[in-house]
Amino acid sequence: MPKTLFEKIWDAHLVRDAAGEPALVYIDLHLVHEVTSPQAFEALRLTGRTVRRPDLTVATMDHNVPTWDRSLPTTDEVAQQQMDTLSKNCAEFGIPLYDLNSDKQGIVHVIGPELGLTQPGMTIVCGDSHTSTHGAFGALAFGIGTSEVEHVLATQCLSQARPKTMEVRVDGQLPDGVTAKDIILSVIGRLGTAGGTGYVVEYTGEAIRNLSMEGRMTVCNMSIEWGARAGMVAPDDKTFAYLEGRSHAPQGKAFERAVEHWRSLATDPGAKYDRAELFHANDLVPVVTWGTNPGQVVPITGRIPDPKDFKDDADRRSAERALEYMGLQPGTPVQEIPIERVFLGSCTNARIEDLRAAAEIVRGKQVSRNVYAMVVPGSMLVKLQAEQEGLDKVFKSAGFDWREAGCSMCLGMNPDILKPGERCASTSNRNFEGRQGKGGRTHLVSPQMAAAAAIAGHFVDVRTWDRKN
Amino acid sequence: MQSYTKVTGTVGPLDRVNVDTDQIIPKQFLKRIERTGFGPFAFFDWRYREDGTPNPEFELNRPGYEGATILVAGRNFGCGSSREHAPWALEDMGFRTIIAPSFADIFYNNCFQNGMLPIVLPEETVNEILNRAKERPGYQLTVDLEEQTVSDEEGVVAHFDVDEFRKHCLLNGLDNVGLTLQHQEDIDAFERRRSPLLPNAKQPAASTQKEPVHAR
Ligand code: SF4
Numbered sequence: 001m002p003k004t005l006f007e008k009i010w011d012a013h014l015v016r017d018a019a020g021e022p023a024l025v026y027i028d029l030h031l032v033h034e035v036t037s038p039q040a041f042e043a044l045r046l047t048g049r050t051v052r053r054p055d056l057t058v059a060t061m062d063h064n065v066p067t068w069d070r071s072l073p074t075t076d077e078v079a080q081q082q083m084d085t086l087s088k089n090c091a092e093f094g095i096p097l098y099d100l101n102s103d104k105q106g107i108v109h110v111i112g113p114e115l116g117l118t119q120p121g122m123t124i125v126c127g128d129s130h131t132s133t134h135g136a137f138g139a140l141a142f143g144i145g146t147s148e149v150e151h152v153l154a155t156q157c158l159s160q161a162r163p164k165t166m167e168v169r170v171d172g173q174l175p176d177g178v179t180a181k182d183i184i185l186s187v188i189g190r191l192g193t194a195g196g197t198g199y200v201v202e203y204t205g206e207a208i209r210n211l212s213m214e215g216r217m218t219v220c221n222m223s224i225e226w227g228a229r230a231g232m233v234a235p236d237d238k239t240f241a242y243l244e245g246r247s248h249a250p251q252g253k254a255f256e257r258a259v260e261h262w263r264s265l266a267t268d269p270g271a272k273y274d275r276a277e278l279f280h281a282n283d284l285v286p287v288v289t290w291g292t293n294p295g296q297v298v299p300i301t302g303r304i305p306d307p308k309d310f311k312d313d314a315d316r317r318s319a320e321r322a323l324e325y326m327g328l329q330p331g332t333p334v335q336e337i338p339i340e341r342v343f344l345g346s347c348t349n350a351r352i353e354d355l356r357a358a359a360e361i362v363r364g365k366q367v368s369r370n371v372y373a374m375v376v377p378g379s380m381l382v383k384l385q386a387e388q389e390g391l392d393k394v395f396k397s398a399g400f401d402w403r404e405a406g407c408s409m410c411l412g413m414n415p416d417i418l419k420p421g422e423r424c425a426s427t428s429n430r431n432f433e434g435r436q437g438k439g440g441r442t443h444l445v446s447p448q449m450a451a452a453a454a455i456a457g458h459f460v461d462v463r464t465w466d467r468k469n
Numbered sequence: 470m471q472s473y474t475k476v477t478g479t480v481g482p483l484d485r486v487n488v489d490t491d492q493i494i495p496k497q498f499l500k501r502i503e504r505t506g507f508g509p510f511a512f513f514d515w516r517y518r519e520d521g522t523p524n525p526e527f528e529l530n531r532p533g534y535e536g537a538t539i540l541v542a543g544r545n546f547g548c549g550s551s552r553e554h555a556p557w558a559l560e561d562m563g564f565r566t567i568i569a570p571s572f573a574d575i576f577y578n579n580c581f582q583n584g585m586l587p588i589v590l591p592e593e594t595v596n597e598i599l600n601r602a603k604e605r606p607g608y609q610l611t612v613d614l615e616e617q618t619v620s621d622e623e624g625v626v627a628h629f630d631v632d633e634f635r636k637h638c639l640l641n642g643l644d645n646v647g648l649t650l651q652h653q654e655d656i657d658a659f660e661r662r663r664s665p666l667l668p669n670a671k672q673p674a675a676s677t678q679k680e681p682v683h684a685r
Contacts, residue, residue, distance in 0.1 A: 015659045016652055021634050024652060026659050028667055036552065038502035049646065052656075058670040064500060078500040085502050096670050104680075114680055117668055129551040129575060143575055145553035146504075147582035147645070155649045157656060161632070193487055194545040197574055227548065229574055245681040248668040258666050293487050293548075314486045314543055321485075381680055411550075413496045432491045432549060434514050 002268035005234050006165050006200045009140040009265070013123050015157055022159040028122040030152050031108045032059040032095065034086040035413070036127030040150035041089040052156045054094040058117060059086060061099055062107045064413040067376050067403035070100055079414065093153075106379020106405040109133040109221065109347035113213070114381055116246025120235035120262040125152055130347050130429065131230075132223040136216035137243075138235035138265050140200070143224060163229045164198055164274040169205040172281040177463035179357075180215035181349060181427070181446035183207065183279070184222040185287045189297035191277065196228030199275065202267065203233050207281035213242040214353040221348045222429050225294040234266040288334050288459055289431045289444040291322035296431075298334055300449070300461045306330035325433055326441050327421065335459050339443070341424035342373035342454040343436070344400075346410035349427035349447045350378030352385050358451035359391040361462070367399035368457030374401040374416070376408040400454070412437045425453040471584040472642030476566055477611040478538030480602040481529045486543035490555040490576060493547070499554055507554055508561030533606020540564040541598050546587075547576025556580050566612050568619070570595050581635050584642065586614060588629045598626065614640060 003011070016024040030053075037059070044050060051057060064079040066072075074080040083100070090097040098105045104115065109130050112118040120138035125131060127149040134141035144158065152158055170183055188195075203219055211219065216233045223231030240259050243249040250258045286300045296319070298305065307319035307330065323330065328337070344350065344358055355377065367373045375395050377383035383405055386392055392402045409416040410428040418424055418440025427450050431442040445453065448462045456465070498510040515527045523530045529537065540559065546569040547555060556579045559567065565585045570592040572580075580587045590598075601621075602608045611620050614636060619627045638645070649656075 016655045022632075024649060024655065026656070026663070029670070035499050039504045039553075042502070042504070047646070049650075055669050055671045076500075082500050082502055116680075117670065119668060122667065127551060127553075129549065143551040145551055145556075145575060145579035145582060147553060147579065151646050151649065154646045155656060156660075157649055157652075159645065159649060193548060194571055194573070197545075197571065224549075224575075227545070227573055247680060248670070250666050250668075254666055261664075261666070293489070318486050411491075411496050413499065430489075430491070430549060432489045434495055435491050438495075438514055 002271040004165055004267045004271045004273060005138060005202055005232055005265055006140060007271070009121055009123065010162065012121070022161045024157050025123060025160050027125050027152050027156055027158055028056060029112070029117055029124045030057045031112055031124065031126035031131070032057060032149070033063055033108050033126070033128065034061050034082045035063045036146050037089065037149055038082065038085045039146050040127070040153055041093070043150045044153060049154045051093040051095065051153045056156060057095045057153070059090050059095050059097045060105055060108050060111055061086060063407045063411065065100060065406040066414050067406050067408045067416060070404055076414070103380050103384070106381065107347045107350070107407055110351060110378035110382065113137065113217065113242070114246070114379055116243055116249035119243060119249065119258070120239060121265050125158060129224040130221050132228070133217050133221040133347055135220040135223070135230050135232035136213060137239055138232060138262065140230055140232065142230040163200045166196065166199040166201045166228070166275040166277065167273040168201050168203050168277045168279065170203065170207040170279045170281050171205045172207055173210065174207050174281045174284060175463070177448065178284050178286055179446040179448060180211050180218040182284055182287050183281070184219045185289065185294065185297050185444065186284050187279065188222065188226040188295045189287065191226055193225065193293050193295040194227045196223065196226040199228050200230045200232065201228045202273070203231060208233055209236065212353055213238055214351040217351065218348055222294065225429055235262045286446060286449050286462055288449065290326065290328060290334070291319065292325055292431055292433050294429065294431060294444060296322060300334055300459060302334055304328050304330055304332045304334065335461065337423070338370065338458045339423045339425050339453055340371060341418060341422055342371055342450050343376070343409045343424055343426040343428065344374070344447055344450055345376035345378070345408050346428035347378060347407070348429040350376060350382065352382050354427065354447040355382065355386050355391050356389070358447040359394040361448055361451040362398040362400070362455060363394050365398055365455045367454045370457050371454050373399065373454040374403060374409070376403045376416070377405050379405045398455070409436050411435060425450045425459065470642045470644050473565065473584055473586050473614055473639045475611065475613045475615070476538065477609060478566070479534060479536060480598060480608050480610055481534050481537030481540045481564065482599045482602040483528055483540060483542040484599050484603070487545045487548055488542055489549035490547055490552050491549055493555040494552065494558040499552060504557055505561060507558035508563070511558035511562040531606065536563065538563050539566045539568065539610050539612065541568045541595060541602060544570040544592065546572050548573040551575045553579045553582070556583050556585055560585055568595060568598065581639065582645065584639065586612065586639060588612065588619065590619070590627050590629060594627050
């Protein structure tokens with residue numbers, strides 16, 4: 001019987017599949033970070049258990065690390081304690097760790113692919129909902145809670161009910177100025193923040209094929225924002241080219257054998273998904289979120305919606321609450337919304353390609369007087385690469401702050417936060433109330449849109465914005 | 470793990486949709502390395518005023534809902550971040566039962582891992598419960614996991630579905646890791662047939678090798 005990409009990976013990882021019980025699935029790679037792991041390690045100690053496969057486990061520090069000069073001490077003692085705890089745990093259980101002194105440290109979902117640890121056909125988990133990012137390589141990757149982190153540490157398996165499958169096909173070609181971020185925000189806008197609940201989604205179609213690996217990661221990254229268990233893209237030549245030569249990818253003859261296997265993973269012709277959705281790339285436009293969930297999106301050419309126009313009672317009240325929180329009036333043209341902060345960062349959009357695209361926009365220009373803008377590269381390797389290309393100079397001379405790698409203002413666990421009422425154009429993935437700082441107002445956009453907004457001081461349409469301005 | 474059988478308690482109505490885990494437990498409290506003690510910080514930004522006193526506007530702070538143990542909320546409850554600190558905080562605040570029209574996957578799963586019961590009921594039923602709880606602060610429900618019913622003093626309000634295996638684990642307070650470790654042989658057997666091509670995090674060259682520059 002023809003199988004989908006998901007089914008092939010799922011079936012190949014079943015350790016046990018007994019009737020009346022959830023399946024026991026083997027995990028090929030377990031990524032660990034400082035925030036969701038301390039209680040799991042503590043539980044292992046309390047029960048006298050150990051880490052079954054430290055060699056399939058990798059840790060990094062990203063969520064609460066400072067992004068300023070690393071030679072300075074951390075000022076947050078509690079954060080420091082959490083990082084020290086991770087170091088201790090990794091040393092005790094023999095888990096490789098990319099800590100603050102490592103030149104390969106970075107956001108867990110940026111470094112996995114970068115080091116070649118993320119490969120097609122694998123099962124990958126992490127105590128972090130954006131683990132779906134790794135699905136861009138044709139892996140089955142999803143976020144788990146801390147109890148499950150403990151479960152995987154102890155058993156290298158996870159008990160899971162088999163999810164349903166969905167195909168999201170994006171046909172046609174993306175117009176200039178429209179990005180992977182706009183694809184995924186448009187998907188969430190149409191299908192809703194719970195539209196994918198219970199499904200593993202495979203993104204297919206010409207527009208997805210045409211995306212770079214970075215673009216595919218952006219799309220898969222935000223799968224969780226519409227509730228999907230995981231997002232994935234079938235591996236192809238772009239995937240293999242990205243992986244070739246990376247330190248954890250197979251080398252030489254082994255690489256060729258691996259590619260042969262990876263090619264066989266794509267969904268077979270005639271395989272059935274439980275549900276299918278179709279989008280046309282040609283119709284997509286740059287979008288901006290206006291509310292407090294990632295499904296509340298509007299085209300850059302649009303206006304802030306009026307809650308009165310929402311048919312569903314709960315949606316209307318949620319829109320009213322969102323507008324109040326965001327300090328916005330219905331009917332306001334999006335391009336007239338002034339911003340005070342710009343954040344170029346996060347596991348959604350802080351890879352080298354994102355920084356290149358944003359740098360192209362700011363080159364030779366100045367950040368608006370009213371805006372404080374910062375770039376936080378996704379990893380130290382991305383930072384290094386950008387510096388070798390001179391992008392740091394482009395950003396700095398335009399007035400951007402250039403930081404060390406980490407999650408930073410994506411969730412504001414470190415000192416990088418919005419002040420109450422501050423409005424931010426952000427390339428991250430969540431515009432929840434208080435996510436970037438209590439009372440902070442987040443608008444999610446692509447790196448290009450964020451860069452242009454930094455210069456203009458308000459949102460602009462990158463498709464028509466006069467770049468010589 | 471603590472078993473869950475039958476619970477009677479006051480309903481705490483939280484009539485909002487898409488309540489995300491950032492709201493349930495804001496990030497500034499995620500730096501703790503313990504599993505307990507998150508209760509006082511649950512719903513922090515909604516629950517307290519600037520000066521740290523309780524916000525009287527917040528639904529659960531209103532009179533009559535003190536000591537509520539059954540949280541009832543709008544659809545897509547627990548969306549967003551996978552942080553298990555969210556169910557820990559709710560449990561620590563007193564809620565072992567949460568009723569909503571739908572839940573986000575990871576949160577739903579995390580509840581069972583902590584001996585908590587998330588119950589999915591049709592939106593109309595949830596709205597009905599919310600209305601009763603809002604009109605009659607102190608309104609009580611009884612949740613019977615064995616029978617899979619939610620009832621009040623007038624009788625059964627609804628039946629709910631729950632996965633048989635999860636029900637079994639919850640009723641008996643079974644520890645998931647312990648259950649899986651019983652299948653050690655299956656895991657050993659699987660590992661013997663795993664492909665040797667799969668990556669190993671411990672590759673010796675890892676810290677020295679340069680990653681290839683990704684061409685423009
Ligand atoms: S960058 Fe943001 S979304 Fe990504 S892992 Fe860090 S906190 Fe989570």
